[in-house]
Amino acid sequence: MSALLAIDNLSKRFGGFVALDKISLSIPAGERLGLIGPNGSGKSTLVNCICGTLHNEQGSVEFDGRKLDGLDAHRRTHLGLARSFQLPRPFVSMNLADNIRIPLLYTVGARGIHLSQHLIEERCATLLREVGLEAKARHMPRDLTQVEMRKLELARAMAAEPKLLIADEAMAGLTHSEVEDILTLLVRLNDQGVTVILIEHIMSAVMSFSRRLVVLVSGKKIADGKPEDVMRDPEVERAYLGQ
Amino acid sequence: MIFSFDLLVNAIVSGILIGGFYAAVTSGVSLSFGILDIVNIAHPAFIILGSYVAYIANATFGIDPIIAAIIATPLFYVLGAVIYQVYYVAFEKRGQESLRGLAFFFGLLFITEVTLVLYFGVDYRYVDARYIGPTLHLGMIDVPLRILVPFLVSLLLIAVLQLILTRTFIGRAIMAVAQDQLALRLMAVDPVRIKRIAFGISIATASLAGAFLIIIQPVEPSVGREYIGRVFAICVLGGMGSLPGTVIAAMLLGIVESLTATFYGPSWAPAVSFGFLLLTLAVRPAGLLGR
Amino acid sequence: MRTPLFFLMWLGIAAVVFGLALSSGNDYVFFAGYVVLQYVVLSTAWNILGGYCGYVNFGSAAFFALGAYSTVAIYKFITENEFYRLPMPVLILIGGAVSGLVGFGMGYLTLRLRGAFFAIATLALAVVLQTLIVNWDFVGGSRGAYIVRPEEIAPIGPYIRYLFLCMLLLAVAAITIARLIEHSRLGYGFATIRDDELAAEAAGVPTLKLKLIATTISGALMGMAGAPFPYYIGYLQPASTFGLDYAVNSIAMPLIGGTTSWIGPLVGAILLGSLQQIATVTISSAVNLLIVGLLLVGFVIVAPNGIVGLVQTYLRRKPPEFVGRRHVETQSPETVP
Numbered sequence: 001m002s003a004l005l006a007i008d009n010l011s012k013r014f015g016g017f018v019a020l021d022k023i024s025l026s027i028p029a030g031e032r033l034g035l036i037g038p039n040g041s042g043k044s045t046l047v048n049c050i051c052g053t054l055h056n057e058q059g060s061v062e063f064d065g066r067k068l069d070g071l072d073a074h075r076r077t078h079l080g081l082a083r084s085f086q087l088p089r090p091f092v093s094m095n096l097a098d099n100i101r102i103p104l105l106y107t108v109g110a111r112g113i114h115l116s117q118h119l120i121e122e123r124c125a126t127l128l129r130e131v132g133l134e135a136k137a138r139h140m141p142r143d144l145t146q147v148e149m150r151k152l153e154l155a156r157a158m159a160a161e162p163k164l165l166i167a168d169e170a171m172a173g174l175t176h177s178e179v180e181d182i183l184t185l186l187v188r189l190n191d192q193g194v195t196v197i198l199i200e201h202i203m204s205a206v207m208s209f210s211r212r213l214v215v216l217v218s219g220k221k222i223a224d225g226k227p228e229d230v231m232r233d234p235e236v237e238r239a240y241l242g243q
Numbered sequence: 244m245i246f247s248f249d250l251l252v253n254a255i256v257s258g259i260l261i262g263g264f265y266a267a268v269t270s271g272v273s274l275s276f277g278i279l280d281i282v283n284i285a286h287p288a289f290i291i292l293g294s295y296v297a298y299i300a301n302a303t304f305g306i307d308p309i310i311a312a313i314i315a316t317p318l319f320y321v322l323g324a325v326i327y328q329v330y331y332v333a334f335e336k337r338g339q340e341s342l343r344g345l346a347f348f349f350g351l352l353f354i355t356e357v358t359l360v361l362y363f364g365v366d367y368r369y370v371d372a373r374y375i376g377p378t379l380h381l382g383m384i385d386v387p388l389r390i391l392v393p394f395l396v397s398l399l400l401i402a403v404l405q406l407i408l409t410r411t412f413i414g415r416a417i418m419a420v421a422q423d424q425l426a427l428r429l430m431a432v433d434p435v436r437i438k439r440i441a442f443g444i445s446i447a448t449a450s451l452a453g454a455f456l457i458i459i460q461p462v463e464p465s466v467g468r469e470y471i472g473r474v475f476a477i478c479v480l481g482g483m484g485s486l487p488g489t490v491i492a493a494m495l496l497g498i499v500e501s502l503t504a505t506f507y508g509p510s511w512a513p514a515v516s517f518g519f520l521l522l523t524l525a526v527r528p529a530g531l532l533g534r
Numbered sequence: 535m536r537t538p539l540f541f542l543m544w545l546g547i548a549a550v551v552f553g554l555a556l557s558s559g560n561d562y563v564f565f566a567g568y569v570v571l572q573y574v575v576l577s578t579a580w581n582i583l584g585g586y587c588g589y590v591n592f593g594s595a596a597f598f599a600l601g602a603y604s605t606v607a608i609y610k611f612i613t614e615n616e617f618y619r620l621p622m623p624v625l626i627l628i629g630g631a632v633s634g635l636v637g638f639g640m641g642y643l644t645l646r647l648r649g650a651f652f653a654i655a656t657l658a659l660a661v662v663l664q665t666l667i668v669n670w671d672f673v674g675g676s677r678g679a680y681i682v683r684p685e686e687i688a689p690i691g692p693y694i695r696y697l698f699l700c701m702l703l704l705a706v707a708a709i710t711i712a713r714l715i716e717h718s719r720l721g722y723g724f725a726t727i728r729d730d731e732l733a734a735e736a737a738g739v740p741t742l743k744l745k746l747i748a749t750t751i752s753g754a755l756m757g758m759a760g761a762p763f764p765y766y767i768g769y770l771q772p773a774s775t776f777g778l779d780y781a782v783n784s785i786a787m788p789l790i791g792g793t794t795s796w797i798g799p800l801v802g803a804i805l806l807g808s809l810q811q812i813a814t815v816t817i818s819s820a821v822n823l824l825i826v827g828l829l830l831v832g833f834v835i836v837a838p839n840g841i842v843g844l845v846q847t848y849l850r851r852k853p854p855e856f857v858g859r860r861h862v863e864t865q866s867p868e869t870v871p
Contacts, residue, residue: 016690016850041602051736052735053732053735053736072735072740072742073732073735073736074735074737074738074739074740074741075740077735077737077738078738079738080737083736085732085733085736087731088826089730089732089734090729090730090733091725091726091729091730091734092724092729092730093725093728093729093794094722094729098722101722102722102723102734102737102738102739103737105719105722105723106719106723106737106738106739106740107737107738110738137546156737157736159737160737161736271632276650280650282650282653282654284654284657308768314813329835333834333835337838340588341588341590341649341650342584342789342793343789343834344840345590345653346590346649346785346786346789346830346834347830347834347835348781349592349781349785349829349830350786350826350827350828350830350834351783351827351831352776352827353824353827354824354827354828354831355825357820357821357823357824358824359826360820360822361821361824427574430677440711443740444755444831454813471657472657472658472661473572474659475658479651508619510665510668510669510676511665511669513664514661514662514663514665514666517657517658517659517661517665518658518662520654520655521655521656521658521662523644524644524651524654524655525643526645
């Protein structure tokens with residue numbers, strides 16, 4: 001089974017600090033991958049390297065058969081890689097609908113698909129409805145709560161119609177039922193064929209969603225396998241209990 | 244182009260001496276831009292203000308310009324603190340510093356310069372002191388005292404600043420605020436107050452730098468503009484906030500400018516500093532002793 | 535309102551303005567009006583990169599001067615040798631092309647720099663360009679260059695009226711281009727660059743390409759504003775042509791008028807430009823810059839969204855926002871960027 005995302009010996013340093021140490025990971029299409037690890041273990045750095053926000057010194061990333069090295073972040077998004085930011089980064093000078101409009105105009109539009117004015121409006125509304133924000137479509141991001149901003153982040157990533165979606169701590173601060181809503185959404189996305197990488201601290205969500213679990217500690221991958229097996233791994237126990 | 248070893252050596256020495264002065268001029272920007280990330284493009288205007296203060300004291304009371312500048316330092320400090328407070332409330336707090344903060348300082352540059360023009364006119368002003376005039380002759384090297392004295396005091400100023408930044412609590416708090424504001428807060432230190440102090444110190448250095456300037460050359464209000472490029476070029480090349488780096492970069496620039504002026508003519512001089520800046524930004528934004 | 539209608543409407547307004555100027559019977563109106571219109575173009579041009587994308591260009595003077603000096607170079611090469619005089623619209627286009635090219639080049643070199651560094655780099659470029667021109671004897675170097683302006687041009691009459699008309703049309707073109715950008719996918723892209731470049735890239739916006747487009751258009755328009763200037767002023771001198779005065783005005787006018795739309799620079803240029811013309815005549819030209827500086831600092835602190843922002847807040851009781859552009863569709867990648 002050829003991988004949708006193949007990471008090979010990826011390393012990233014910040015000056016003397018090694019953030020990622022020879023990470024190798026192979027993710028097939030349709031996977032539901034959970035990525036966990038203590039704070040500062042390198043999860044977001046890994047995401048940034050995959051998506052092109054940061055440049056890795058060593059190693060390579062291949063997506064859908066294409067080498068991503070040197071490609072700008074926006075090109076990676078065009079190829080089908082989407083991510084939400086851990087700290088939400090909405091476009092503050094435009095309302096929610098327009099925030100969703102951007103990936104539609106620039107990513108979906110870049111794939112040669114013609115979207116009429118009407119279709120764009122419709123998709124914006126649909127996406128906002130899926131995350132429960134349709135009532136605030138004409139509001140500005142500054143009017144949103146932290147939780148609503150996270151939902152907007154996710155909706156904006158989804159708007160890019162990705163093949164692989166990386167949800168970076170999209171559920172922090174949500175209530176139990178809100179977490180369920182997001183999980184349902186991600187499962188539905190996965191059913192439609194989108195590969196999902198879930199980065200989370202909420203263990204119940206990670207365990208119920210993931211079919212495969214990867215654990216990152218201090219920039220190294222220390223476990224990769226079925227969730228039940230991984231959680232029984234003594235090294236993983238040490239990493240978490242030792243915190 | 245007449246090349247002679249004599250000329251070359253003098254050009255280099257001259258460059259080093261001027262470089263020392265440039266370092267003092269840039270030290271304020273190393274603080275405000277290098278450490279605090281505030282693009283105070285008006286700094287050269289405050290230096291010119293310092294020159295005029297020294298001029299007034301010297302012309303009216305006959306005080307030595309450097310002494311006058313030292314006396315004026317607290318006033319400049321207060322000016323800096325006030326400006327920072329306005330900047331903070333109007334821009335930093337609102338997250339608007341990139342466009343509007345920049346425009347704010349640009350406006351201040353103009354207001355300062357034009358006010359000086361309206362008060363003093365565009366005539367060149369100069370000061371009188373015992374060391375302006377005589378020249379030391381060391382073999383083939385000529386060292387005008389009016390450049391040597393500011394050079395020495397400049398190095399002294401930088402040494403004092405470096406001591407403050409590394410040995411005192413306030414100094415280390417200033418270095419810390421550039422890196423981790425949250426940690427400072429947790430130590431019950433108000434980052435805003437620290438930044439205000441730092442910016443105050445930054446403008447205070449302008450008072451002294453201004454005195455040095457008017458000792459070295461006659462001054463009129465628009466002289467500040469040619470220093471904008473120099474100051475930011477040195478700051479970036481010197482590693483954004485590293486004072487030792489600033490000194491090295493300043494001397495480097497001084498030498499290159501001096502050689503260019505000696506062998507190619509002074510009309511190319513402005514391009515040197517600004518060209519330096521572009522080169523640095525393009526090649527190594529982290530500077531020589533980068534952070 | 536669709537853009538073609540917008541363009542026609544403003545052409546109509548321009549015709550009225552020209553008619554009013556003619557009826558005043560005083561050629562001074564044309565001299566002063568030319569400067570104000572020039573600032574309309576400069577402010578609008580600056581705002582495309584500064585207001586829409588959030589990248590502050592301190593080197594407006596350089597692009598303006600490049601346009602002026604390309605005219606001088608052509609004049610020295612052709613007209614002085616008594617071949618023939620190139621018509622003004624051609625000169626304008628050439629000036630625009632030169633400045634646009636330099637804008638592209640500058641963008642390519644500097645746009646990877648973070649905001650503040652970009653601004654400083656633009657200042658540096660302006661000075662380097664100025665030094666190059668000052669040392670280029672063909673265009674007069676530091677001594678300056680004389681341009682002999684024709685007395686009259688049929689059927690308009692005094693040459694200044696012709697220059698005024700050219701600048702009037704250029705101003706209409708500038709605000710039309712600005713509005714066209716605002717109502718296109720490009721406008722959305724520019725806004726994301728201003729708001730959060732990292733998120734823009736993640737959303738698929740080709741930020742570097744868009745920024746290059748912005749610098750090129752901005753530079754080209756400034757060059758076009760500068761192209762007729764030698765004919766206006768008769769004697770061109772590098773020190774004043776490259777002066778920071780152009781930089782501060784092209785920044786102050788959009789910031790005072792309002793940076794989020796084409797209206798802001800127009801309002802700012804007309805108000806501030808007229809104010810300066812009056813001040814120069816009644817008080818002195820040094821006070822000019824003081825006024826600009828004070829207004830800039832004042833507005834930037836108190837009314838960050840400019841006059842347009844104040845009006846919007848007053849009318850809608852709501853802070854101004856990125857006005858929803860309704861008529862944007864995606865196009866195939868080969869057409870609109």
